[in-house]
Amino acid sequence: MKRVTMALQWIARTPGAPETWDFVEYEPPAPAEGEVTIRVRAAGVNPADAKHVAGPRAGVEFPAAIGYEVSGELTAIGPNTAIGSGAASVGDEVVAFRVRGGYSTQLTVPAEKVFAKPTTLTHAEASNLLLVGTTAAEMLAVTGAAPGETILLHGASGAVGVSVLQQARLRGIRVIGTAGENRFDEVHRFGGVPVRYGDGLADRVRDAAGGPIAAALDAVGTDEAVDVSLDLVADRRRIVTIAAFGRAGADGILAIAGSMPASTRFRDEVRAELIALAQNGDLVVPVARTFALDQAPEAHRLLATGHPGGKLALIPDA
Structure with missing residues (x-):
């Protein structure tokens, strides 16, 4: 089968920070059965993209292609192949999640990881939908958050937090969300009750809740977040973190990560x-800024500040 044209991608030749990555030309393989090739219109930028190649890590071989989720269009489909959402044709707009090498102009991936792109989202938004969305969904699921309950969410104005707020609101779950005062409007926008983090947080949460806190979801990983969660939630099985893994082991709370089999x-x-x-318009993805694909290190410098104000995306055609 004829191979596809040359493409560009970001790779880490050895463990290191984004400034050490290389932007190189490569030739994506033509898709075999069970695979498709995607022309990337946007690549989602996530902390895990850099974290997973920052140092030696089980399951990561170098050189390693960077990026786990993209939005784009199909340019080739392997024989007898359907994508995760069903039959597809060349030219269809799609999203792909849990792939490797998303920071590219074109890539070939397993078809089961590919779904029809929501028409309500731009490519930049769609490329940032699933990593944060599935993380948020799992946090709500493992804590057993139920309609009518009030829960505490640390980092409510961040990317995962905003998805938690939207999914909780759809289920009738009330969320008290920590944020800086300059981000209160964002928490309000998605249905949360904002409280300022810092000294006295537990008392402010109690006042805002006006009743019991059923569960706590930590998307920031600070000692304050864990300590306040332990203070307010009696059942440690209903406290989950995606960042404070050391505290999870020491304090007997839940920790989840995409690399865990469950x-x-x-x-x-x-x-x-x-x-x-x-x-359906029930889940949106606020995008703060887009970058050209060759500006990946610059995008990660902004992401590393912890205050990008929304999701970031790399645009190959920019």
Whole structure:
């Protein structure tokens, strides 16, 4: 079968920071059965993209292609192949999640990781839908958050936090969300009750809740977030973190990550549900800024500040 044209991608030749990555030309393979090739219109930028190649890590071989989720269009489909959402044709707009090498102009990936793109989202938004969306969904699921309950969310104005707020609101779950005062409007926008983090946080949460806190979701990983969660939630099985892994082991709370087998299964199973929510307009993805694909290190410098104000995307055609 004829091979596809040359493409560009970001790779880490050895473990290191984004400034050490190389932007190189490569030749994506033509898709075999069970694979498709995507022309990337936008690549989502996530902390894990840099974290997973910052140092030696089990399961990561170098040189390593960077990027886990993209939005784009199909340019080739392997024989006898359907994508995760069903039959597809060349030219269809799609999203792909849990792939490798998303920071590219074109890539060939397993078809089961590819879904029809929600028409309600731009490519920049769609390329940032599933990593944060599946993380948020799992946090709500593992803590057993239920309609009518009030929960505490640390980092409510961040990318994962905003997805938690939207998914909780759809389920009738009330969320008290920590944020800086300059981000209160963002928490309000998605249905949360904002409280300022810092000294006295536990008392402010109690006052805002006006009743019991059923569960706590930590998307920031600070000692304050864990300590306040332990203070306010009696059942440690209903406290989850995606960042404070050391505290999770020491304090007996839950920790989840995409690399954990149970998390992998859950996040794969919930993909179609989240895409449907986005298609219906019930799940949006605020994008703060886009960068040209060759500006990946610059995008990560902004992301590393912890205050990008929304999601970031790399645009190959910019």
